Amino acid sequence: MKNSLKTKLSLSYALVAVISILMISLMTNIFLEKQFKVYTIQNQEHKNKELVNLIGEQYSDNNMWNYKTIESIGVNSIEQGLIIKLNDKSGKVVWDASNHNNGLCKQMIDHMENNMSKYYGNDSGKYEEKLYPIYNDNGKVGTLQIGYYGPFYYNDNDIAFINTLNKLIIAVGILSLIFALILGAFMTKRLSTPISRVVKAAQNIANGHLNNRITEKSQTTEIDLLISTINNLAETLENQEKLRKRMSADIAHELRTPLATLQSHLEAMIDGIWKPNTERLLSCHEETMRINRLVGDLGSLAKYESENYKLSKIKYDIGDQMKKIIYNFQADFKNKGVNISFNGKKEMIFADRDKISQVIINIISNSLKYTPRNGSVEVIIDKIDDGQVAIKVKDTGRGISSDDLPYVFERFYRSDKSRNRLTGGAGIGLTIAKAIVDFHDGKIMVESKINEGTEFIVLLPVLA
Numbered sequence: 001m002k003n004s005l006k007t008k009l010s011l012s013y014a015l016v017a018v019i020s021i022l023m024i025s026l027m028t029n030i031f032l033e034k035q036f037k038v039y040t041i042q043n044q045e046h047k048n049k050e051l052v053n054l055i056g057e058q059y060s061d062n063n064m065w066n067y068k069t070i071e072s073i074g075v076n077s078i079e080q081g082l083i084i085k086l087n088d089k090s091g092k093v094v095w096d097a098s099n100h101n102n103g104l105c106k107q108m109i110d111h112m113e114n115n116m117s118k119y120y121g122n123d124s125g126k127y128e129e130k131l132y133p134i135y136n137d138n139g140k141v142g143t144l145q146i147g148y149y150g151p152f153y154y155n156d157n158d159i160a161f162i163n164t165l166n167k168l169i170i171a172v173g174i175l176s177l178i179f180a181l182i183l184g185a186f187m188t189k190r191l192s193t194p195i196s197r198v199v200k201a202a203q204n205i206a207n208g209h210l211n212n213r214i215t216e217k218s219q220t221t222e223i224d225l226l227i228s229t230i231n232n233l234a235e236t237l238e239n240q241e242k243l244r245k246r247m248s249a250d251i252a253h254e255l256r257t258p259l260a261t262l263q264s265h266l267e268a269m270i271d272g273i274w275k276p277n278t279e280r281l282l283s284c285h286e287e288t289m290r291i292n293r294l295v296g297d298l299g300s301l302a303k304y305e306s307e308n309y310k311l312s313k314i315k316y317d318i319g320d321q322m323k324k325i326i327y328n329f330q331a332d333f334k335n336k337g338v339n340i341s342f343n344g345k346k347e348m349i350f351a352d353r354d355k356i357s358q359v360i361i362n363i364i365s366n367s368l369k370y371t372p373r374n375g376s377v378e379v380i381i382d383k384i385d386d387g388q389v390a391i392k393v394k395d396t397g398r399g400i401s402s403d404d405l406p407y408v409f410e411r412f413y414r415s416d417k418s419r420n421r422l423t424g425g426a427g428i429g430l431t432i433a434k435a436i437v438d439f440h441d442g443k444i445m446v447e448s449k450i451n452e453g454t455e456f457i458v459l460l461p462v463l464a
Helices: 005-056 067-079 102-123 156-206 221-270 278-304 318-336 353-370 429-439
Strands: 083-088 093-096 126-136 139-150 313-317 339-343 348-352 376-384 388-395 443-449 453-461
Touching: 005 067, 005 083, 005 126, 005 139, 005 156, 067 083, 067 093, 067 102, 083 102, 102 139, 156 221, 221 278, 313 318, 318 339, 318 348, 318 353, 318 376, 318 388, 348 353, 348 453, 353 376, 353 388, 353 429, 353 453, 429 443
Parallel strands: 339 376
Antiparallel strands: 083 093, 083 139, 126 139, 313 348, 376 388, 388 453, 443 453
């Protein structure tokens, strides 16, 4: 049977309260009982000695006992549960409580037995007697026999105290239980409300409502982290959904243009409007190649993002590789009137040479596309302290806006919304570059300012 978090927490608080009260009650009774036994035994012995001293004072200097006072003391002792018998030094009985009032003595003993049997059963104790010698300045003058219920005895006041204590513990237990239920209800509300909100937000996300956000705050670290995680998840999914829709539109756009061109050219030739000469066939071939390149880029991206993709790593000089790449680009840069420079030295890395070359060519190609005439592109290789080589490509192009920067490595994302053939491309190159760098356990970053330029930074580990 499933129960709500609120019910479980409330029951947990109540259970903790009940167990705590039971433990406190048990420990209190055990401790008090032990101490009370010691106290009553010591108190009984103290009473006995006081009674011996008091009886001893009733022996006069003329070797006579004060019978009336002894009788008064004896009667008062019976009421306290003490049955006394006084003998003189010759063994003759001076005063005996049993002889004086045997019925009262028996009644007191029975009363004590009943009181004790309520708490300890029939084995709680028994009636016992102790002999105490009485002395004065001339020596022993008699013997006092004291009978009482032992080894310890709870009188009516003691029992009333124990009962009151137990009632107090029960009352405290009930109040604690009520307080625990109230506190549990309050705490469970504070805990369950944000969790319920998280559950509702997660359900909304599952139903496609990705713009839903949790605004509640929680003082509990784990719940606050859960809220933050769900909000971040919703934001990430929302962004991914936007990118997915944009990617679908971009793929449709990239395919529509060459297909529309092919369709119009072929229809014109079929209808006899155009003759299928070499120039028109070359135009159709160019559009076919554009479609083929797009499909090839998508296939390459899928391959690079596959978990089973393997790299052919070797140890080589990245500086030498960079010089060769720049050399191959010199004609293109010269034709556009853009200056390219290299600043670096020999740095050995362990990587897939062809794939790293693909990354650098893509970045330099982008810099060339977006850098105007008389601009410049600088390529820098630098070794940093944590065992990585930094490859930096910095241009003086038109830059990338802060809104576009977070998405430059996404599929089909281009800050150039015009999609003209001067810039070209399908917006997959940087996505492929990032996938390759990630496979090398490296990192690729971009920094840019509008009308000031862009800098791409590739970090690669020196050793695998």
